[in-house]
Amino acid sequence: MDKSILDVVHDSAKNLHAAGAMKEVTLREFDALCLPPVKELTAAQIKRIRTQNKASQGVFAVYLNTSKSTVQKWEQGQKKPNGPSLKLLNLVAEKGLEVLA
Amino acid sequence: MDKSILDVVHDSAKNLHAAGAMKEVTLREFDALCLPPVKELTAAQIKRIRTQNKASQGVFAVYLNTSKSTVQKWEQGQKKPNGPSLKLLNLVAEKGLEVLA
DNA sequence: TCCGAGTGTAGCACCAAGTGCTATATATGA
DNA sequence: TCATATATAGCACTTGGTGCTACACTCGGA
Numbered sequence: 569m570d571k572s573i574l575d576v577v578h579d580s581a582k583n584l585h586a587a588g589a590m591k592e593v594t595l596r597e598f599d600a601l602c603l604p605p606v607k608e609l610t611a612a613q614i615k616r617i618r619t620q621n622k623a624s625q626g627v628f629a630v631y632l633n634t635s636k637s638t639v640q641k642w643e644q645g646q647k648k649p650n651g652p653s654l655k656l657l658n659l660v661a662e663k664g665l666e667v668l669a
Numbered sequence: 670m671d672k673s674i675l676d677v678v679h680d681s682a683k684n685l686h687a688a689g690a691m692k693e694v695t696l697r698e699f700d701a702l703c704l705p706p707v708k709e710l711t712a713a714q715i716k717r718i719r720t721q722n723k724a725s726q727g728v729f730a731v732y733l734n735t736s737k738s739t740v741q742k743w744e745q746g747q748k749k750p751n752g753p754s755l756k757l758l759n760l761v762a763e764k765g766l767e768v769l770a
Numbered sequence: 771t772c773c774g775a776g777t778g779t780a781g782c783a784c785c786a787a788g789t790g791c792t793a794t795a796t797a798t799g800a
Numbered sequence: 801t802c803a804t805a806t807a808t809a810g811c812a813c814t815t816g817g818t819g820c821t822a823c824a825c826t827c828g829g830a
Contacts, residue, residue, distance in 0.1 A: 603770060606734045624777060633707045633756035635818055640779070647816055650788065653753040655734035655769065667768065668756065669704060725806065739788055741808070748787055751817065 606658050611645035617657060618643075621665040631668050632656050707759050712746035718758060719744070722766040732769050733757055 609617070618628045618639070625643070629636045632653070641647040649657060659667055710718075719729045719740070726744070730737045735754070742748040750758060760768055 603731060626777080630704060632753050634752040636778095637819070638752075638817055641816085644779075646780095649753075650816060651735040651739075652733050652750075652757050652788095653816090656753050656757060659769070668760070727806080736789055738790070742788085745808075747809095751787060753817095754787090 604658075606651075606654050609649070609654065609657055609661075611643050613661075614639075614649070614657060615643045617661045621660065623665060628665075631660075631665055707752075707755050710750070710755065710758055710762075712744050714762075715750070715758060716744040718762045722761065724766060729766075732761075732766055 618625070621628070623631065625639045626636045629639045632639070634653070638647070642649055656668070719726070722729070724732065726740045727737045730740045733740070733754070739748070743750055757769070
């Protein structure tokens with residue numbers, strides 16, 4: 569997996585910053601625009617993220633600081649996770665449940 | 670800061686697991702119960718978490734995958750972040766905005 | 771064999787969080 | 801001076817989040 573174009577540009581920006589050519593704030597703004605996009609997740613995908621981390625619905629809920637019934641509704645497709653919740657799910661999907669510890 | 674009793678017990682559990690005396694699932698459940706409690710945050714605390722990370726409300730919102738107006742309401746005390754949002758804020762407070770990248 | 775604990779599914783009702791919009795005020799910089 | 805970015809403010813709508821109860825299934829232990 570080689571670097572994406574955005575990664576390269578980002579590295580360039582970091583170098584510019586290291587050379588004093590970019591302000592702190594500007595870099596931070598830049599980072600925000602280059603954040604890996606939060607992917608929408610289907611009910612089945614959410615369930616897979618959980619099971620692959622060997623957690624029950626209850627345990628998973630504790631990790632995400634939400635309720636068991638909410639996790640259940642996500643996996644049943646009755647409700648969709650909102651912004652921050654989706655961010656958390658993406659984090660777990662990429663880095664595992666341990667990042668929340 | 671020395672280890673808490675729970676930490677010691679947790680280490681013991683991990684050793685037991687390494688020795689094959691505990692099942693995967695059981696260990697996972699145990700971990701969930703020992704998660705660092707998510708702290709409630711005041712409006713001012715949320716604002717400090719953001720500013721200490723040198724991010725504007727807009728940028729901060731992007732990181733948390735939420736809306737600018739939501740961040741604004743948090744900091745004005747008009748709304749309180751719900752479970753998963755609070756978890757994210759705690760993560761950032763402890764590990765910095767970079768953990769969301 | 772039976773029982774209890776853990777798990778997943780289901781439905782219901784409430785409400786506050788989340789969202790989107792517009793408008794204002796204040797820097798800050800080109 | 802003008803444009804941009806930022807923070808604050810208010811309003812109305814929608815829906816995700818929560819809490820509850822209940823039921824079926826599995827599995828290991830008494």
